[in-house]
Structures are given as structure tokens and as C-alpha cells.
Amino acid sequence: MTASPSLPLVTRPAGPTPAVIVAIVVTVLAWASAFIVIRGTAPSFEGGALALARLVVGAALLSLVLIGKRWVAPTRREWLLIAGFGVIWFGGYNVALNIAEKTLDAGTTAMIVNIGPILIALGAGVFLREGIPKWLAIGAGVAFLGVVLIGIGTSGAGLGDGSGVLSTGTAWALVAAVTYAAGVLLQKPALKRLPAAQVTWLGCVIGLVACLPFAGQLVADLQTASPAAIAGAVYLGAVPTALAFSTWAYALARMPAGQLGVTTYIVPPLAIVLGFVVFAEIPAVTAIIGGAICLVGVALSRRRPGVRAVG
Secondary structure (H helix, E strand, O other), X not given: OOOOOOOOOOOOOOOOOHHHHHHHHHHHHHHHHHHHHHHHHOXXXXXXXXXXXXXXXXXXXXXXXXOOOXXXXXXXXXXXXXXXXXXXXXXXXXXXXXXXXXXXOHHHHHHHHOHHHHHHHHHHHHHOOOOOOHHHHHHHHHHHHHHHHHHHHHHOOOXXXXXXXXXXXXXXXXXXXXXXXXXXXXXXXXXXXOOHHHHHHHHHHHHHHHOHHHHHHHHHHHHHOOHXXXXXXXXXXXXXXXXXXXXXXXHHXXXXXXXXXXXXXXXXXXXXXXXXXXXXXXXXHHHHHHHHHHHHHHHHHOOOOOOOOOO
């Protein structure tokens, strides 16, 4: 009787570690709260001024994180990547988001910005060569259907001008989605060699410099803003910026950009609930259904192919 030849073991890819999961949860909760705080401070600050205030606080706090840590000199390519995501994400995204929420409720803005993770997943598959697994493609497709429903719901909620042209707020929210996706795709390669804390700080500082033209407006707004609005600006710099961008970079350095991006589909439902509780604002029913479908897309994108038993 001969022994059966040994069969190679088939293992599943390791999932996120507990530390990465905690980082994702912190990021999602902090970014969901940002939509609410931006909505509350919007009457007191212009979009560019609020972005600058947020980045000043964020850069100051992130500087403290770097104390005592080893500095790794970026290469020329890495400098270009960091400069790109600093200007596009820390700068452009924040300005666009702040302007959008001057006219859109927090939940609707969050759902429109939710196009970003779809672009990240597809862009990472193409430009970062992460590939597009079957379930990621299916999940992104289902989520895109949800985004279409959001568009239908918001078009009936006064987000257009009646002529088929998007309102200014909706257009700025779409700009925020695109800059968000582009920023992540530029940030991911920079995290291959450089420490996440260093990359996050550099991006924040570069975004701050890009927003310096709004310094005059910020000074003027601070003179008339209420203490609550100023506290909101400080919160945006401390929690959604310094803390959440750090936890995001930590997770992004340890898992594919496409898979991490789809986890932020949870942000819009949270923003809707918080927006209703704080401001009694709620998006159109069709848009909410679209947000729920986006969550289904998240669940599908996280599926892993089964492993057949060999007998």
C-alpha cells in the first residue's frame, strides 16, 4: 500500500489585524462627525478659510506626533507624490467639501462624496496594480447603483436648478469625491517606504501652504465667528484631520487601497443619522435607499473566494 502524495496547503489571505480594524473604526467615526461639524460651522466661515483653520490645527498636532521619531528622507518621486496628495486631498478636498456643505445637508453631501471609494477601488486596481478581484468589482458595481439612486433622490430634493444643471453645492461635492480618490491613490505609493506619521504630517503642511491665500478671509471670519464655531474649527483640525488622517494612513500602509476605500461607505449612513439628530435634516427617501445599497456593495466587496476542500 503506497502513501498518498501530500497535497499543497491552500491558505486564505490574512485579514486586517485588530489594530488595523481599530484604525478603520476611528477613521470612519471621525470622518462622519466631520460632515456634521462642517455643516454647523459653515455659516461662520468661508470654505477656504475653514480649510486653512482646520489644517493649521491639524499640522500643529501632527508635529507633536513626530517628536523623537526618526526622519526618513523622501526621494524625488516620493516628494512629488506627497506634494500631490497634500495639495489635492488636504487642500482641494477640504475646500470643496466646505463649500458644498454651505448649501447641502450633511447626509446628502456624505453620500455624494461616497463616489470617492468607488473611484479609489477601480483606480487602485488599474494604477497601483492591486488588481480588481471579482467580489470587489461586483461590490463596486452594486455600490455604483446606490450612487445612481442617490443622484435621482437628490435631483428631486432641490439640488438642481431645474434645467438639468447641477447646483453649485452638488458640483462641489462631486469635486470633493474626485479629489478624495486622487489623493488616496497618490498617498498609497508614498507609504511603501516612508513612515505613515511623517507622510501624513507632510501632506497636512503642504495642504496648509496651498490654502494660505485664504489667510485674510480666515482672519476676518475669526473676528465675527461665535465661540462654538471656532471650537468646531479646532475640532475639525484635531479629530477628523490629525487623528483620523493618522489612523487612515496607518491602515492604508497595511492593506490595499481599494479594500480600505470601500470601508468608508459606512460614513454616509452615520452622517445621515447625526444630521437628523443635530440639525433635523434628512435626505430624500430615494437617496437613503441608495445609501443602503452602497452598504450592500461594501459587504459584497469584502467577500473572499471560497477554498474547495480536496478529498
